[in-house]
Amino acid sequence: MATGQIDTSGQVVGKATPIPPDCKKAQAPFSDNSWEIWGVNNLFLHIPRWTRWFEIHSLKYDEIKKRWFRRMNPDLKKGTYEWSENFRGQPVGDYVGGLAKMGCPVYMQKAWPQIPGSKPYPLKEVLDRFPRQYFTNTISWMIGLAIYEGFQEISIYGVDMAVGTEYMHQRPSCEYFIGIAEGMGIKIYIPDEADLLKCRFLYGFGETEKSKWDKKIQQMVSSMEQRKANAEQQFELSKTQINQYVGALMAVKEVNKIWG
Secondary structure, three states: OOOOOOOOOOOOOOOEEOOOOOOOOOHHHOOOOOEEEEOOOHHHHOOOOOOOOEEEOOEEEEOOOOOOEEEEEEEEEOOEEEEEOOOOOOOOOHHHHHHHHOOOEEEEOOOOOOOOOOOOOOHHHHEEEEEEOOOOOOOHHHHHHHHHHOOOOOOOOOOOOOOOOOHHHHHHHHHHHHEEEEEEEEEEEEOOOOOOOOOOOOOOOHHHHHHHHHHHHHHHHHHHHHHHHHHHHHHEEEEEEEHHHHHHHHHHHHHHHHHH
């Protein structure tokens, strides 16, 4: 049975590792060929090795315009999707050209003749294995496939999905599949720096520490708000003084015009 690490940045390194685009790449076992490296999107521009790739978003080629387009979400707050000719600062045509040169399986919604390694993601098989269908991000699809294929070790690098980021809403699904993996006895490694599966205090048992922390934070907020108010007051006073000086200068110049 295969063993592997999963990095949530969109890559699987060696034994099964999904690695996201913002991952701390140096932590992943790129130099250890016993590990598979699974990547996602255009992360191949930033890492030295990979064994499988994932691009599960829709692509289309416009025969009239002779250009590639990728389905993307430019505004998560509005939930609007539109076809785009650019993907993370790269023309989609160049991105597709990069996928064509991967030299490894590229899991997509369908196989594209322009991408030799492309193959359909085994959607039915994975959904049959996980009928709850709680997939909200590519990393969850990667972890699900690693579990389906029997990986016994998964390491996840560079996947934070921290509160306040655009990926925050994807985090529960990712943690759900990590929980399934651990429940099956699969070894999971997540770097200490990652926000996944982290909490600051133990619910209930950490109430005293949490209260102290909340009080400290509130004191810091109050202090910053007071400093901000003082600075704004000083700013308004400075503006008044500037206007006074401007008026005085104009008066002096006018006097000079009349009497100079």
